[in-house]
Amino acid sequence: MGFKGLKPILYGGREVWPLVEGGKGVSASNHMSSGAWAAAGGIGTVSAVNADSYDAEGKIVPQVYNALTRKARHEELIAYAIDGAVEQVRRAYEISGGNGAININVLWEMGGAQPILEGVLAQTRGMVTGVTCGAGMPYKLSEIAARYDVNYLPIVSSARAFRALWKRAYHKVPHLLGAVVYEDPWLAGGHNGLSNAEDPLKPEDPYPRVKALRDTMRNEGVADSVPIVMAGGVWFLRDWENWIDNPELGSIAFQYGTRPLLTHESPIPMQWKDALRELEPGDVLLHRFSPTGFYSSAVRNPFLRNLEARSERQIPYSKVEAGVHTVRLDVGVKGKNFWVAPKDLERARAWSAQGHTDGLRTPDDTIVFVSPEERDVIRKDQADCMGCLSHCGFSSWKDHDDYTTGRLADPRSFCIQKTLQDIAHDGPIDENLMFAGHAAYKFKQDPFYSNGFTPTVKELVDRILTGD
Helix, strand or coil, rough: HHHHCCEEEEEEEEEEEEEEEEEEECCCCCCCHHHHHHHHHCEEEEEECCCCCCCCCCCCCCCCCCCCCHHHHHHHHHHHHHHHHHHHHHHHHHHHHHHEEEEEECCCCCCCCHHHHHHHHHHHCCCCCCEEECCCCCCCCCHHHHCCCCCCEEEEECCCHHHHHHHHCCCCCCCHHHCCCCCCCCCCCCCEEECCCCCCCCCCCHHHHHHHHHHHHHHCCCCCCCEEEEEECCCHHHHHHHHHCCCCCCCCEEEEHHHHHHHCCCCHHHHHHHCCCCCCCCCEEECCCCCCCCCEEEEHHHHHHHHHHHCCCEEEEEEECCCCCCCCCCCCCCCCCCCEEEHHHHHHHHHCCCCCCCECCCCCCCEECCCCCHHHHHHHHCCCCCCCCCCCCCCCEEECCCCCCCCCCCCCCCCCHHHHHHHHHHCHHHHHEEECCCCHHHHHHHHHHHHHHCCHHHHHHHHHCCCC
């Protein structure tokens, strides 16, 4: 028995603790962390988003792209992704020793999501219990799960999203719906499903939202034994006491994304682990710079602050003299057809004088001002795009049809593949995107981590089960 009568659930034909390791893409959760989580009796999650593979000596194979076109580099990316995820699953399954369960996690909006998922599942039969999938509306998830006879666990942030998925596709494969993950858009780390109807600055209490999700599931005939996994902001189980064994909510499991980062088995570099211990409330920012177009949550480090500052050096323009656009822009751009408001001309000249001498157009008819060094990095990163997203705002790549979003590439964003690969493989933490959930400041406050203590995954799971 766990805290307040928390009981094991039946998942994939065996009893497991209703504690799920959140899958963190691009090598932030791998076979070591997920295998150990399963060995401790929970549900470990191997990230199948650009996972690492290894050479004969066991060294990580750097993902280098040699092809000349984006489409060909995209094919290289798919091959790397399948090889890496298959290797991670095999190793995690071995570490688990047949305990708990191993899930894999993919983003539906990653480039080549479907061929990658099918490629991995085809080579890992009997090892993967379920597939969690969010970031987009993964309608095809249930039919893929049915082909490989694995559970599927859609990640949603509202009852409405689940209902749309169920009505369109999932009702045809009800027996493999392993759980529904409710990922709180205000509390979770990484990419969040905040809809246009919701205010990023006004968090809503998760309880009524999860109750609404359960009501919707009941209306569609989904049994109460199919768990809802609460994801985002979960730290102490004692904070969720009224959720456990609550007939209003049905079966509930809890997902931990941030806490497993600070364990012995966590593969993230030591400097990243050390930085987690120093975070204060408010240090994690819900922002919109991601090239996916989704909101996402990350540590407000110099990398993120630089993106904020870049977007602040931005003015609207018109190709013709019209309305408030009455003066010609004379800094940052070549050509005369950039008309701006007089007050914006003053701002642009001031930025230029500070060294932000290059004006780059955005898809929203604005110009952002950057230094020549920043411009060169942006241009190179855009040119090096390997198609890691199904739609990328930064490079205007799309992984199907004519391979372009048809929009101007957006210099206010960044290459997410480059920065996530770099930080996961010991790149500087101040110069890269550092995903984290909004409860990450608790590392500094929680006595469990005092005096620099780093638990093993087993110690963490045991600790969680006490309510702490």
